[in-house]
Amino acid sequence: MTLTFARNSKTAFMFPGQGAQAVGMGLELYRGSNASKEVFEMVDEALGRPLSKIMFEGPEEDLRETKNAQPGIMAVSLACIEAMKENISEESMPVPYLMAGHSLGEYTALAASGVLSVMDTALLVQERGELMQKACDSNPGTMAAVLGLDEMVLQEIARESGVFVSNINTEEQIVISGEKISVARAMDLASARGAKKVIPLKVGGAFHSGLMEPAKAGLMEFIDGLKFNDPAVPIIANCTGTPLHSGNEIKGELITQIAGCVQWKKSVDFMIKSGITNFLEIGPGRALGGMVKKIDRTANVASINDIDSIVAISRN
Known part of the structure; x- marks a missing residue:
């Protein structure tokens, strides 16, 4: 998808969720952007294992595992943002008015908006995935x-x-x-x-349902051990479709979200009513952009997941 937008138009950054993963994702960014490479190395260091090797080389069945897919997708999205900063001039750089992420993508938005560091976000995403897997095993x-x-x-x-x-x-x-x-x-x-x-x-469990309730206590305990900053850019909450402006609000949203319904249509509707006309899907896949187009055919949508797509945006 190509994006045509006026520089004075409002832009939203969107981050994909689990299911967007594919073997090889992020490899071109790793090779072509020093800033992106640093993101992958930080995530590997935080998790204490070579996640990037699984992302770049597979096998697919390993990448599909929640403990690998979720932090991997997050890492690619954040690496894209760093590559954008590296390849796009300040005057051409898209500036988000709002951010939103689908399920896991809401966690990516935490790092992108400065709520958490990349390494803390990676640890939180890994913990969430492990808690979800335990809930799946039990229910x-x-x-x-x-x-x-x-x-x-x-x-x-x-x-x-x-x-x-x-x-x-x-x-x-x-x-x-x-x-x-x-x-x-x-x-x-x-x-x-x-x-x-x-x-x-083809999923490993009943995500975003009452069967995930057992994961809440562990997630709450882990979240309480992290320092949440207020977001530099408001994040649209999955569960309400309205903006989150403080770290404390975000903590509550994450606890609710693990067993709650993802209100993506409501989130997009809110962004449109807020004047957003440009939607940048940042990370692997193009599912979110397709959904936005189903909701509003007039929306300007683009996917950013490699250097070529970043360069295309810079020339817009």
Whole structure:
């Protein structure tokens, strides 16, 4: 996607979540940007293991593991920002008015907005992933995407089948989660009541659902040990679709978010109402930009994930 935007227009930075990972992500940044290389080295050092080797070389099944995918995606997004600073002049550098991240991406926004250091963010993301995995082991579950069904109808199906609405991505794309037998029943009900498509997701558990409640206590304890600054740029909360302005607000959001619904459509709607016309998806994949376009066809959207895309922005 190419981006055409006026320099006086408002811009939002968006950060992707788990599922955006791919073997080789970040390698071109590592080779072509000293500032990016430093990010990958900091994350490896913080985690005490060569995560970048798994990101660059695989194997895919290792990268897909939550403990690797989540900090890996975060690292690529932050490396992109550092490469932007290195390759774009100050007068041409996009300046975010708001930031937002999808699930894991909300954590990336913490580092990007100065709430936490890169190393503290990496440690927090790793802890979150481990706590989520423990919750998955204790309460096995799964997720499914439902396309083309009214949200109110799907909420009723969720009540009937005992599943949770986990992501409201666009008007047409909603994700449910829960115990496997309950999700299977909900999928059948959704198809019977007019869903255009129902897609089982290849995930390790029922993320953003009540099955993640056991992860909250450990996450709260870990968060309490970190110093949260106020964000330099407001971050749109996944759970409410409204801006977070303080470190204390952000702490509460992260605790709620691990078992709460990601209100992505509401977040994008808020950004649009706030005057955002330029949406920069920073990191691997292009899923968020596609969602924004589904919500507002007139939005200017671009994905930044390598040096070429950064250079293209600088020439805009």
